[in-house]
Amino acid sequence: MATERPPTPETPPTPSATPAPETPLRVLLPQILPALVVGVGSGLLFLGISELADQLQELMWNDLPDALGVGHYSSLWMIAVLTATGIAVGLIVWKAPGHASPDPATEGLGGPPLPPVVVPGLLAASALALAGGVSLGPESPTIGSAVALAFWLGHRAFPAVPGAFWVALGVAGTLGALFGTPIAAALVISEALASKPSRGSLWDQIFAPLVAAGAGAMTTQLASSPSFDMGLPPLNNPGYEDVLAALVLATLAAVFGLLACYVYPHLHRAFTRLGHPMLVLPLGGLVLGLLGALGGHLTLFKGLHETQEIVAGIGTLGSGELAKLAVVKLAALLVAGSCGFRGGRVFPAVFVGAAFGLCAQALVTEINPTVAVSAAVLGVLLATTRQGWVSLFVAAVVAASPAMIAVLCLASLPAWLVVTGRPFLQLDEDGRALR
Known part of the structure; x- marks a missing residue:
């Protein structure tokens, strides 16, 4: 059986020859700008919803009690405000498009992107809950909103790019903004990738999410300096x-x-x-x-x-x-x-x-x-x-x-x-x- 000859200057490559794969550099460089945009956008989204919640909280728990002459945290006022918050959020969930997201009990950090029409209701319900004293944090609604917007805008601008790329950027950018550091995002993305078949170097896979997380973290650091420092005494030599x-x-x-x-x-x-x-x-x-x-x-x-x-x-x-x-x-x-x-x-x-x-x-x-x-x-x-x-x-x-x-x-x-x-x-x- 005849063997296939290697290509030479006089012999063009055979049709069976495959083109060389793109180098990681050529793949990763175009990801930087979209990742920066999504990261900064996620940070601004988090800052915006946090500022809205803070203003509403000031109104509910300081201005109104002062105007009515009641204690800021009296039992009656806590019951009244939280019940009113339930009524307001209930109206949003009832009437807002998409009912302000699926049942939150079924949602974790991340998940399939929501339709963009759901985002306003979700953010409004989240801001009211945060301001009204509900014992929940901002992470899930903010991540869900950032992922929905990143997926929708990214798919419109670059329809050939897989949707999972925009989801990863939205999750990473928001986690960076929430914690003020990209480390948490890197850990979450790495943990998610561990259950999937390997597609090359881990750092190649988390490169763009890390850019988004870093941009989100710097956005909030420059604007508000978030901190998880609880003021605990340092322990340098544990025994x-x-x-x-x-x-x-x-x-x-x-x-x-x-x-x-x-x-x-x-x-x-x-x-x-x-x-x-x-x-x-x-x-x-x-x-x-x-x-x-x-x-x-x-x-x-x-x-x-x-x-x-x-x-x-x-x-x-x-x-x-x-x-x-x-x-x-x-x-x-x-x-x-x-x-x-x-x-x-x-x-x-x-x-x-x-x-x-x-x-x-x-x-x-x-x-x-x-x-x-x-x-x-x-x-x-x-x-x-x-x-x-x-x-x-x-x-x-x-x-x-x-x-x-x-x-x-x-x-x-x-x-x-x-x-x-x-x-x-x-x-x-x-x-x-x-x-």
Whole structure:
């Protein structure tokens, strides 16, 4: 059988010869500009919705109470504001195009892009919930809106580019904006890619998302300097006792978070049976107001500033008060997510973990507060999100001590054994817990 001759200057290449693949440089360079645009746009979107929520919060919790002569955080005012917030969000969910997104209990960080017509309703419902004191964070609605807009605009400008590219940029850009650093986005994208067939170098795959995350992070850093620094005392030389405390606390906090995960689908089913959003959300707002009256104003809102407040008061709150804060905040998170308020679950879970850790530290004062808070935050996040890298990242940022990273990595192992294969705070379309 004749063999095929190699091409020479006198012999043109045979039709079976394949062209050389494009070099990574030629593939990656054109991705930079779209990634920068999406990253900056995601940062501006986050800043805009945050500013709107802050202005509404000032009106609801300061200006109106002053005008009416009532206490800013009196029990009656908390119940009234949260019930009114439920009515307002219920109207948006009922009347807005696309009902302001699918059931948020089924949504995680990312997901298929929403139609752009849904975005205004989703952002309005999210801003009202954030301002009204609902125990949810801005992450899920902001990511969903950024992904929808990036996908719609990107597909119109470059129809040949796969939709997954724009989704990854929207998720990464918003995560960078939310945390003020691209690291969280890199961890989330890397974790998502781990379950897919390899398509070359990991860094080639996350190059554009990292550009978007960096642009989003710098946008918010330049405008507002976001920070997860809780003011915990630095721990530069953790000892064996710190490692042991972290192992135990992360595991116990994971168990505490799992209890909520088992309750979540049943509570969601109970609210869903009411059927209409104008029944479900006002009732949810009323329940949240009653929980706020029970737990106090620290159990309201997304929880970031409130976490800083309880950490600043180490030694002034007793173990019973801290336990109440952790339980009430976790209950408020469950109710808010079950009844259809639009918002994310990461930020409130950080407060739950911090209160749990400080409660343990108040009971066993020999435990270092930094170890107690960061390990408990790690355990609660692992249980509720099942996002290992994000949980480690947030716990390490809360600790603000590089030496704690090794301790937290070790503490994540027994906590992961507790939570893996068990439900977390997200449901499928039939209302069953995801595992």
